[in-house]
Amino acid sequence: MSNEPKTPPPGQPIDPGAQALADALHSSFGIVKFVMAVLFVVFLFSGFFTVGPREKAIKLRFGKPVGEGDKVLLGSGAHWAWPYPIDEVIKIPITEVQEVRSRSHWFMQTAVQEAAGEVPPTGPSLNPALDGYALTADRNIIHAKASVRYRIEDPVRCVFDFSSGADQAYGLTGISNAVLNALDNALVYAAARARLDDVLREKTAFQDAVQRRVVQLVLEQKLGITVEQCLVETRNPRQLDMAFKNVTDAGQRARAALTEASSYQNKKMNEAEGEAAARVNAAQAERSDMVAKIEGDAAIFKKVLPYYLADPQLFVQQELNKVLGRAIAGVDYKMYLPTTPDGKPMELRLNLNREPMKIGGAKPAN
Amino acid sequence: MKKNLLTIIVSVVLALVFVMILFVFQVRQSEVAVVTRFGQPVRDVTTPGAYFRLPPGIESVYKLDQRIQNFEDTFNETYTADGNNLLASVYVGWRISDAKAFFPKFKNGSVKEAERNLKDIVTQAKAAVVGKHPLGDFVNANAQDLKFDAIEAEIKALVQAQVAANNSGIRIEYLGVKRLGLPESVTESVFALMTADRKKLADQLSEEGNSAARKIKASADREAQLLISTAEGEARRIKGEGDAVAAAVYPVFQQNPELDKFLRELEALEASLKERSILIFDSRTTPFNLLNNTLPNKSSK
Numbered sequence: 001m002s003n004e005p006k007t008p009p010p011g012q013p014i015d016p017g018a019q020a021l022a023d024a025l026h027s028s029f030g031i032v033k034f035v036m037a038v039l040f041v042v043f044l045f046s047g048f049f050t051v052g053p054r055e056k057a058i059k060l061r062f063g064k065p066v067g068e069g070d071k072v073l074l075g076s077g078a079h080w081a082w083p084y085p086i087d088e089v090i091k092i093p094i095t096e097v098q099e100v101r102s103r104s105h106w107f108m109q110t111a112v113q114e115a116a117g118e119v120p121p122t123g124p125s126l127n128p129a130l131d132g133y134a135l136t137a138d139r140n141i142i143h144a145k146a147s148v149r150y151r152i153e154d155p156v157r158c159v160f161d162f163s164s165g166a167d168q169a170y171g172l173t174g175i176s177n178a179v180l181n182a183l184d185n186a187l188v189y190a191a192a193r194a195r196l197d198d199v200l201r202e203k204t205a206f207q208d209a210v211q212r213r214v215v216q217l218v219l220e221q222k223l224g225i226t227v228e229q230c231l232v233e234t235r236n237p238r239q240l241d242m243a244f245k246n247v248t249d250a251g252q253r254a255r256a257a258l259t260e261a262s263s264y265q266n267k268k269m270n271e272a273e274g275e276a277a278a279r280v281n282a283a284q285a286e287r288s289d290m291v292a293k294i295e296g297d298a299a300i301f302k303k304v305l306p307y308y309l310a311d312p313q314l315f316v317q318q319e320l321n322k323v324l325g326r327a328i329a330g331v332d333y334k335m336y337l338p339t340t341p342d343g344k345p346m347e348l349r350l351n352l353n354r355e356p357m358k359i360g361g362a363k364p365a366n
Numbered sequence: 367m368k369k370n371l372l373t374i375i376v377s378v379v380l381a382l383v384f385v386m387i388l389f390v391f392q393v394r395q396s397e398v399a400v401v402t403r404f405g406q407p408v409r410d411v412t413t414p415g416a417y418f419r420l421p422p423g424i425e426s427v428y429k430l431d432q433r434i435q436n437f438e439d440t441f442n443e444t445y446t447a448d449g450n451n452l453l454a455s456v457y458v459g460w461r462i463s464d465a466k467a468f469f470p471k472f473k474n475g476s477v478k479e480a481e482r483n484l485k486d487i488v489t490q491a492k493a494a495v496v497g498k499h500p501l502g503d504f505v506n507a508n509a510q511d512l513k514f515d516a517i518e519a520e521i522k523a524l525v526q527a528q529v530a531a532n533n534s535g536i537r538i539e540y541l542g543v544k545r546l547g548l549p550e551s552v553t554e555s556v557f558a559l560m561t562a563d564r565k566k567l568a569d570q571l572s573e574e575g576n577s578a579a580r581k582i583k584a585s586a587d588r589e590a591q592l593l594i595s596t597a598e599g600e601a602r603r604i605k606g607e608g609d610a611v612a613a614a615v616y617p618v619f620q621q622n623p624e625l626d627k628f629l630r631e632l633e634a635l636e637a638s639l640k641e642r643s644i645l646i647f648d649s650r651t652t653p654f655n656l657l658n659n660t661l662p663n664k665s666s667k
Contacts, residue, residue, distance in 0.1 A: 036376070063394035063414035085392055085416075104545055125554040128441060128453050128547050135546050137507035140560050141553060160395040163433040163477075168396065177436040181457040185542040189514055192505040192546070196560075197567075221459065221540045239557050243564035250568035254575020261579035265586035272590030276597030283601030287608030294611070298618040301626065308625045316628060321653065323632050327639035335646045336654060345648040 046083050051076045054095055058159065058170075060088040065156055073155050090170045092159060097228055098172065099149045100180045105132040105187050106145040107238065122238040133237070134191035142199055144187050146232040148179060148214055154224030161224075178223055179214075186213035187232070199234050207232040391427045392416050398432040398465040400475065401425055410465040430468065430475045434459045434539050437481050441545055444493045448500040453547035456492055456521060459539040460484060468535030480536065484529065488541075491524035504546060518542055 051057045057074040059066040059081050066072070066087075073094070081087035108130040109120055126133060126141070133141045152158050152175075162174025190209040191199060199206045211230035218225055236244045308315045328334060337346040392415070393399045399411040403425050411417055412432065419425045441455035462468045465475070472479040495517055503513035522541035529536045548556065619626040639645065647654045 060394055062416045063392045065395055085386065124557070125550045127550055132545070133547065135505050135548070137505050139501070139505060139556070141556055161433050163431050163435045168431045174433060174436065178434070178459060181436060181542060181544060184544045188543050188546050192514060193507065193509060193512060195507055217542065237557065240560055240564065243561045247564050247568045247571065250571040254571045257575045257579040258582070261582035264583050268586040268590045272593040276593045279594070279597045279601045280604065283604040287604050290608045291611045294615045298615045301618055301629065305622055305625060308622065319632055323636045324653070327636055328645065331639055331643045331645045333644045335644065337646060337648045339649045345650065348646065
């Protein structure tokens with residue numbers, strides 16, 4: 001059976017109209033064949049697809065992912081798949097490292113305020129509908145926000161086991177929500193076990209506690225990710241900024257007092273060490289002087305003893321004269337009182353002040 | 367013949383496509399399909415692949431999302447066993463475990479409707495469990511007394527039991543506390559207490575700092591005095607050694623104590639006349655006595 005127009009048997013006359021119709025149909029069928037061939041080629045080449053640099057693709061064959069583990073993810077470049085309904089290609093914006101941020105326990109702050117580092121004005125209380133916070137073990141209030149950076153370890157689990165919302169779309173929204181919930185839970189859990197001052201002072205320990213909890217939940221809930229890094233920022237309620245500042249100031253004053261005391265201690269000890277060394281050195285010098293002098297005296301004694309024994313009177317007179325001679329030469333002011341006409345020594349009366357006047361000192365004013 | 371073969375192939379392909387559209391449906395990895403016959407669920411398909419079906423009009427195929435759905439319940443107020451007002455919200459990860467049960471329970475397997483229903487169950491379970499525990503079970507520095515995990519497990523078990531009792535075809539994969547808080551009026555009271563605590567802490571820090579500083583200074587004074595006293599003792603010992611050496615020399619002077627006395631007096635005399643001295647002599651003092659014989663005597667004139 002053929003749709004092509006029949007040619008009349010030889011010898012029969014050809015109707016010009018039928019001939020024209022046959023030619024037209026022949027041309028049309030040629031066009032149809034050409035279009036079909038083009039469509040077939042297009043159909044075959046429609047299986048080619050490209051994956052961008054910041055995305056991955058998963059190929060489903062009759063609904064089931066092709067490949068296992070990491071091989072299920074197709075990297076950037078050109079790939080081929082059978083046309084639907086045999087194969088279906090799902091593209092997912094997977095970067096090397098994913099990140100979620102939690103602000104459920106932070107006070108209300110717009111993105112602009114956060115970027116500018118501005119803290120909005122406060123009221124006397126916290127509105128639970130607007131302001132987030134966590135309760136600490138000592139039943140105080142603290143603000144905390146955190147971020148988790150993670151790597152997709154099991155893409156099939158992450159994409160096909162966590163819903164990304166309406167229309168059964170594929171993506172990473174579902175796993176992101178699951179990680180975010182785990183992070184929020186970790187903040188509540190870690191704060192519930194720690195005292196306020198521990199959270200504020202031991203920030204690294206608190207951050208580690210949050211990360212441990214996140215990792216624990218990731219394993220328990222089989223999220224198919226690996227946590228790379230967890231960063232946590234905490235702060236006291238804004239309503240208590242002044243009270244906390246007073247504590248900080250008091251701490252600084254206490255440290256200043258300790259520093260001053262430490263300086264005093266160093267100074268005092270240095271002075272004492274100097275004084276002690278000086279006293280010991282002085283004693284050693286005194287000892288050396290005394291020993292040297294006594295030995296010198298003994299030597300002199302031994303030397304003059306024979307002369308003294310020979311003529312004590314002469315020795316005494318000579319030695320006395322020598323000393324007086326040296327002494328008189330060195331004395332600044334000497335006064336000689338001659339004998340009065342009656343043969344008695346002249347009388348000299350001195351009016352002595354309590355403090356004797358310095359010889360050669362300033363003259364008293366007139 | 368060649369042209370006929372091509373026509374046959376194209377026809378077969380078109381027929382196959384038509385048959386597949388009518389009689390085959392596909393279930394993806396993330397889906398579960400419910401097949402209804404004349405409106406009644408007759409089977410569900412939970413594994414991915416291509417499956418046969420009767421044509422539309424006889425059988426219909428509904429595809430449901432089998433993945434875990436996350437939702438968070440309302441952050442609302444409950445009462446703890448010891449009468450504290452506590453705000454709490456939990457998050458739940460759930461999924462369809464029995465599509466045949468789930469599908470008729472919620473209109474055409476609506477996930478949103480299921481979540482509305484589940485939210486009510488979760489809120490009730492949360493209130494029931496929170497009411498059994500004192501506040502110390504939720505927040506406590508002592509890890510032994512903290513019942514955080516146990517509370518989460520209790521809520522999850524209660525929710526799971528309820529959805530099972532309702533034959534909802536739902537399985538709770540996980541459940542956790544997302545937020546804990548206090549009513550707004552209570553936060554103001556907490557701030558007042560925290561302010562008082564901070565003041566106490568500030569006073570304590572100041573006092574501790576001052577006290578420690580005083581201790582350091584007193585200790586420094588004591589240690590410095592001890593150092594000087596020790597040095598003084600050492601100095602005395604050294605001087606004593608000098609005295610001992612001097613004493614060993616004394617027998618030399620005992621050979622003639624009068625000479626020794628004279629030499630020391632002579633030494634003292636010389637030392638006393640060294641500086642700032644005014645010396646007044648009369649004519650009887652040696653050597654000025656010599657002047658008596660040389661100066662003219664007025665009385666003799």
